Amino acid sequence: MPAKLPPSVAQNAPQFEPEPSATITGRFLRGSLTSTLGIGARTAGALLLNKLLALYGGPGGLTLLAHFQNLLALFTILPYDGVHVGLVKYLAPLRAGSGRYRAWFGAGIILNLVGLLLGALALLLTPGPLVGVFQLTAGWMFWFILGIGLLSAHALLGSVLLAAGQLRAYVWLTVTLSFLGVSGVGAALALGWPVEQVLLTYLLAQALTLLPTAVVCARAGLLPRLSGRVSKVALRSLGRFLLMAGSLLVFGTAVNFALREVLIARFGLAQTDLWQAVAKISDNYTMVFTALMSSVYYPRLAALSTQPAAQRAYVRTVVLLLAPVLAVGLSLVYLLRDWLLPLLFNVQFAAASYLFAPQLLGDWAKFITWLLLFLLTAKAQVGRYVAVQAGSAMLYVALLQGLLPHYGLLGVPLAHAGRFGLLLLLSAVYFRSYLRRGNG
Template sequence: MPTPVIQPEPRAAVLGRFLRGSAGSAVAVGARTGGALLLNKLLAVYGGAGGLTLLAHFQNLMALFTTLPNDGVHVGAVKYLAPLQAGSGRYRVWLGAGLVLNGGAVLVGAALLLLLPGPLVSVFGAGEGWVGLFLLGLLLLVGHAFVVTVLLAAGRLRAYVGLTVLLSALGPAAVGTVLYLGGSVATALLAYLLAQGLTLLPAAGVAARAGLLPALRGPVSGVALRGLGRFLLMALSVLVFSKAVDFSLRELLIRQFGLAATDLWQAVAKLSDNYTMVFSALMSSVYYPRLAALSGRPRERARFVRAVLALLAPVLAAGLGLLWLLRGWLLPLLFEPRFAAAGFLLAPQLLADWLKLLTWILLFLLTAQARVGRYVLVQGASAVVLGGLLVLLLPHYGLLGAPLAQAVRYGLLLGWCLWYFRQDIRAL
């Protein structure tokens, strides 16, 4: 009996699925953005001198312990869980490996915090009780993120949106309550973490009712641990070749041009960070899970990637172009009137971001296919190219050389991606 031929979805259906998911995720992203703005306002108004600085330091401390689980283990879990039937043997294997690696990451973080408390938490005046509650909150928050990952892998976007809205509301509410009652900023920030971590309870309830958290049996699979461990290497490469490079670039600009001039670049970079965060959240919650689910169907995956590229290339160009037209009004509104002088940096920054966001759409293929070596190599080569471009452009163009270097960097990277993934995009 001949095998039936599965017809791929029409392009309109592919785009419809993507847009419906994006609309739902936009609610979650909006809630996160609103929660962050409210939190900043609370600490600025009621946190006293240094309130915002303490908030930034606390969030950096949280990121130190959650980046590898979130950008490593959870990304890998989506890839391996998305194509599987919940409750199957293979599903349990990957779920168990994810839990073990998350637990290991939390234990390493706890050991680091207990061995080196001074450099990490001394600014909060924290005692042993504070540190213990911080570790509890960290464990709960990592657990919440893992359960949300399971929901995303199963395509439960509505549950993801609801949980994200809840998490975004509880954090500022906890901070506001503690500050209103006269508590310290350090106590308020601890309440912020614990309130977010407590969302593990409703998240686990939703996932359990959906049958996505089956009982685990037997030993942990070494194959699964190695498979998810590769994604930890990807996350580590992002930390080294992205965050460290950004920090070094800022230090370089301060040394060469001073704080006042670097402020102009920082304003443009901050604007870029805001819409990049929105794009990244949408791609991680809608695009990547679908890409992972299509890992065994190259024809449908190619149609999906082409459809998303064809949709987002003009939409992103139009949106970024609108930001450039509004630059004289937008920069003073978001920052201060003096930042209107940063307008000359915006055009190359927007071009760089357009190229970068299109590049990300293609680089998700490396993640979905777990090509760890190539992913790390691309990250490293991209950082080296940026360094070389800065050496060439900064002496000739001054501060303008920084966004110009980014634009050239991502132009070259996008060209390479289009060549490298040509078979994945053209699969018929």
């Protein structure tokens, strides 16, 4: 489960009695509608990017895109889901330019630079495991590290905007990021560049968003002058947020990265493309789900942390609302699979149709499981969160080892379904008091 932004201050006065289900449902749906612009831009950009690489990226182009995006996640997950999450929490109640504001902002910059330096050293010292599949040059790696640095700086300033409540500016910058990334890829493909250069252009084009982001932050007075002193308290406090992000890196992103390399070595780029197409469709609607949950569900869940009865009613209502809605939506994806694959990718990807059933079943279980596991984040139960991530990864690897030799590519979505089916069962037992009526 991806790490989420910490909640802002509670938006409503304390409520000591659970709200009616209709009230909870109405608030949830209204909040979801307000988050559609940025989510729509990201989704449209991702779909168009997939289409471009599937059509013009050559054999394995879609798999190489996914592998590159996974590589970006390896370098950015610690600042994005660690440092920047902490910055939003600590900067939100402070006045821009105050001494404490400068201390937190400076600590965030330092931890960002440390993360970038560690990533650059890992890339330079062990390029084989990270970028060996791309067969790259030293010059390519230089531009890659530069692009990662600029993109991380944009994301850090984006967290500053969120902390200041500049949501509209943040959404429009997200739209700009998506537009620049897709435009860069389209231009590089039109020039006939090899896919490795196309992917590098994708990164550098997105990194250009740093310029308008810095302008917006400067005009809003959110870029304070920094002193030479470093706050050890701020460094330690922000460092705590790296724990959950670190578990996502080790037990999530790294596992997916290694899995794709195994599939490429075992089945080749062309065959791996079939599984990757199904995974990409899953990634797109998963992105929509997580964006909505992080902006609507989780903040309200965390705001109710001091009201256990209301929190239980909220979780139960949202689960009962979304379980059938998700089932219907994913069933529709299954029914339209033979139409979606050629539309979103290419005619050759229609051969991936047989992989959909276990993937969609696993995604339904994943989404319901995440609704429950958000409670660990809302309660700041870091140890249990890390334990769940580790156990989930080990279960997934064990299932893959047992299923891949017998089922080939089909073993991957089967392992996915088995993993989250078991996690859902365990989560439902652990959080059973949130699912039963009459616990208020």
